[in-house]
Amino acid sequence: MTKTVKTAQYGCGKMGRYLIRYMMEKGAEVVAAFDNDPSVIGMDIGEYIGGGKTGLLISDSRDAEKILQETQPDVCVIATTSTLEEIRESLEICARNRINAISTCEESLYPWNSSPDLCRELDQLAKEYGVTLTGSGYPDMYWGVLIDTLAGSMHKITKIKGVSSYNVEDYGIALAKGHGAGLSTAEFAKQIGNHNNLGAEEQQKLVTSGEYVPSYMWNQNGWLCERMDLTPISQVQKCVPTTHTEDLYSETLGMTIKAGNPTGMSAIVITETKEGITIETECIGNVYAPGDFDRNDWTFYGEPDTTVNVNRPATVELTCANLVGRIPALIKSEPGYITTDKLPNNVYLSKKLGEYI
Amino acid sequence: MTKTVKTAQYGCGKMGRYLIRYMMEKGAEVVAAFDNDPSVIGMDIGEYIGGGKTGLLISDSRDAEKILQETQPDVCVIATTSTLEEIRESLEICARNRINAISTCEESLYPWNSSPDLCRELDQLAKEYGVTLTGSGYPDMYWGVLIDTLAGSMHKITKIKGVSSYNVEDYGIALAKGHGAGLSTAEFAKQIGNHNNLGAEEQQKLVTSGEYVPSYMWNQNGWLCERMDLTPISQVQKCVPTTHTEDLYSETLGMTIKAGNPTGMSAIVITETKEGITIETECIGNVYAPGDFDRNDWTFYGEPDTTVNVNRPATVELTCANLVGRIPALIKSEPGYITTDKLPNNVYLSKKLGEYI
Missing domain, CATH: 3.30.360 (Dihydrodipicolinate Reductase; domain 2)
Structure with a gap:
């Protein structure tokens, strides 16, 4: 099935710039973007990534749940902080709204041995709502x-x-x-x-x-x-x-x-x-x-x-490119908190993201 | 299924030494070994690899077909020369006797773009007899x-x-x-x-x-x-x-x-x-x-x-270890001349070869 993958970007800092551009260049449609920094809220995502206007503005993270409900992306990319506890809320919002989520959060790569209880809770929640949660990066x-x-x-x-x-x-x-x-x-x-x-x-x-x-x-x-x-x-x-x-x-x-x-x-x-x-x-x-x-x-x-x-x-670029490469497998994966050791290896995406699903 | 993988070694030169040892250390049973060099023919494979006697002697390559028929290994490893034409005969002997074969021959890694006609012939033969032929190495x-x-x-x-x-x-x-x-x-x-x-x-x-x-x-x-x-x-x-x-x-x-x-x-x-x-x-x-x-x-x-x-x-050692790592996928593969781009990636074999089949 060839479809346009719809994504949302949670966290518009240093990583978000690459993530949004990479997703767009791979043919994804970015339907929402969130941050809590007043200096980027309201900015057009096109300008934020250093290009022309797109018409999509960065929203306040406090409105994330409402906007995700309305826009229903296939995947939400979370690039905010480094521990699972810190990104817990954003993962829960995604899961509850039946949106797959993938994060640059370092701990999210394999939280089973550092935050096992929280990881199990999120795994349960993801299974309940039929979505996949994971972490990737460099x-x-x-x-x-x-x-x-x-x-x-x-x-x-x-x-x-x-x-x-x-x-x-x-x-x-x-x-x-x-x-x-x-x-x-x-x-x-x-x-x-x-x-x-x-x-x-x-x-x-x-x-x-x-x-x-x-x-x-x-x-x-x-x-x-x-x-x-x-x-x-x-x-x-x-x-x-x-x-x-x-x-x-x-x-x-x-x-x-x-x-x-x-x-x-x-x-x-x-x-x-x-x-x-x-x-x-x-x-x-x-x-x-x-x-x-x-x-x-x-x-x-x-x-x-x-x-x-x-x-x-180039750690930042490789983090973002590798995470975007995980999107097809994330969408196709069984539900749960599925760490990337359980997913097939990335392939180089020479075609649009949607062609890999 | 856990079984003992039976292998044969075709070519007991520099590579054969590592290949035989690696296969034995991974739990394979080496049931035959061939070379055309009079100085190694008749030598115990244990001594050839620098260890104690095993009772299995290196045979003359001219007897390969007869011995392979009798010993019926799961896989024959061919480490002789560098072009597909040169290893053609040994591949054909293996195929005709329903034995999978894998070679260190450099061209055998991907002969589709250098000897397409011969590769197609071997592919047909392999399909006819239900075996897999391939090449691997560094x-x-x-x-x-x-x-x-x-x-x-x-x-x-x-x-x-x-x-x-x-x-x-x-x-x-x-x-x-x-x-x-x-x-x-x-x-x-x-x-x-x-x-x-x-x-x-x-x-x-x-x-x-x-x-x-x-x-x-x-x-x-x-x-x-x-x-x-x-x-x-x-x-x-x-x-x-x-x-x-x-x-x-x-x-x-x-x-x-x-x-x-x-x-x-x-x-x-x-x-x-x-x-x-x-x-x-x-x-x-x-x-x-x-x-x-x-x-x-x-x-x-x-x-x-x-x-x-x-x-x-360490090109020689990596060639041999990587080839041995291909054995489980080779045995499980569909028949034909299946180049390794079509096989799943090797994993590190921490258990015996037979446990991966």
């Missing part, structure tokens, strides 16, 4: 599908080690602070490294209860285990401050970080599995020094050792 | 599945550029000579670069007729187009000599290549497609200078530009 492909795919060419894997980095300057002050940028070493140890020495069970308990918000790699390791049919037996995270040898000015924080003080952090998540494969993933988020750039390096240890690098990946 | 994953997979995260692709290199010293004198190593520049132009200036139609005609044996990238571009649902409208190859700034001794050739003379070649295949995507793949095979190493670099141009590298890939 990690979906570059920390997930890519790794699972290459694993298929290894004879033996004993360990998978991944390192990814990003500049916290690019994502606003909350994220920079959350990564410990600008703290003293002592403050970092107290505020961010305070769970480093807890065992796997204690950490999991704190994560599940919501008291400890782990890094995105916590979810990623869960995704990888599920996708690769591995059974995790323990998972721990350590947060280590990153530093620079010289003073470093952070525009986002509006301050200079002294040489040797935390510029951000490296979160290392180590998962041991019943099958004997260790997954060790490291997520480095800090204020970049001159010459730093985004990295995405993965090594398989075993036979043969194999390392793959993605050079200076 | 290119299957690292020039194929990997590229198709990552393409799914791009918004727009205008061009895919791949560069892969290997040391001709590793593959015997025939291959080194075939790559022009040791020729003078004038001899190279006459013997290897002689089709460089022909148009796409003329080149295709020569390739189809068997007069011009193209590089592996000729087949690869065909595989990628088929897998990515792209329609090729023209395809040309240029062979350019590679050189080194100093004299370079080649052990395989037993000679010193003078500075500036061909050390091998770079074959560049350019495919234009109806969908506006250009696939430009470059295969560099030459006598390595000190410090050279295998490369596998691919760039997607479009939005966003993205480059992926595999660092110093």
Whole structure:
């Protein structure tokens, strides 16, 4: 069936710009857009994405439910915040109005191991209303599908080690602070490294209860285990401050970080599995020094050792393109909170979105 | 169904060593092995792979048909030579005896665009006897599945550029000579670069007729187009000599290549497609200078530009592991000459081969 896919955009910030343009360029009809920022509410989405007027204005997020009811998109794309609890309401609104939803929210990629209760609730709700909820983005492909795919060419894997980095300057002050940028070493140890020495069970308990918000790699390791049919037996995270040898000015924080003080952090998540494969993933988020750039390096240890690098990946664009590529599978999927490890791999969309449904 | 997969190994050279070990370590029962080299015929396969005796001896390839009839393996792995015509007989023997076959033969990965008539014949034969024939190896994953997979995260692709290199010293004198190593520049132009200036139609005609044996990238571009649902409208190859700034001794050739003379070649295949995507793949095979190493670099141009590298890939091991990973899909596939673009992606085999069937 060839049809025009109707979409809505929830969150018109940095990502929304790409998401709306990509969806339009792939032939989707964007029928609604929401944000809570007064400076974009009322703006034509065409102008918001840097083009000509379209006649569709960005609405206040408070009117989302009403407008979604009226416009009945096939899919709503949610690009607002990073935890499932924070996007819960928008997911619920979508589900209740029988609209599939997909989010850039980092936790939404695989919330089963960090917010299992909430994820189960949303799964129930989605099934009740016959819709699919999920999360995607850069990690979906570059920390997930890519790794699972290459694993298929290894004879033996004993360990998978991944390192990814990003500049916290690019994502606003909350994220920079959350990564410990600008703290003293002592403050970092107290505020961010305070769970480093807890065992796997204690950490999991704190994560599940919501008291400890782990890094995105916590979810990623869960995704990888599920996708690769591995059974995790323990998972721990350590947060280590990153530093620079010289003073470093952070525009986002509006301050200079002294040489040797935390510029951000490296979160290392180590998962041991019943099958004997260790997954060790490291997520480095800090204020970049001159010459730093985004990295995405993965090594398989075993036979043969194999390392793959993605050079200076354009994380934001890849997040948005990969998410848009998920739309056909999302529409065709069975109902529920279906994480992307359960969906077929994306294909390059050389035709309109509707031709893939 | 859990069963023990029975396999045979046709060709006990450099690859066979890994293939047999990998199959055994994945729980397959190797029931036959063949070679035409008197120095390995009669050798216990356990000793051949560097372990203890197994009781199974390597047989003369001339007895292959009889032994295959008797042993009835599920799959025969053919690791002998590089063109479909050269492995034709072994494929036919397998098909006639209702044994699925998979080869490391480079052309066998996608012979539809280089030996279409022979491929159709084999396809018919395979269908007649209800078996599946195919080819796999390093290119299957690292020039194929990997590229198709990552393409799914791009918004727009205008061009895919791949560069892969290997040391001709590793593959015997025939291959080194075939790559022009040791020729003078004038001899190279006459013997290897002689089709460089022909148009796409003329080149295709020569390739189809068997007069011009193209590089592996000729087949690869065909595989990628088929897998990515792209329609090729023209395809040309240029062979350019590679050189080194100093004299370079080649052990395989037993000679010193003078500075500036061909050390091998770079074959560049350019495919234009109806969908506006250009696939430009470059295969560099030459006598390595000190410090050279295998490369596998691919760039997607479009939005966003993205480059992926595999660092110093272990081509031989990855060829064998990836091929063994294809065995379950091969057994489950419909009959015919089914190139791997039509098969599901490999998964990492954490269990025995038989558990995937």
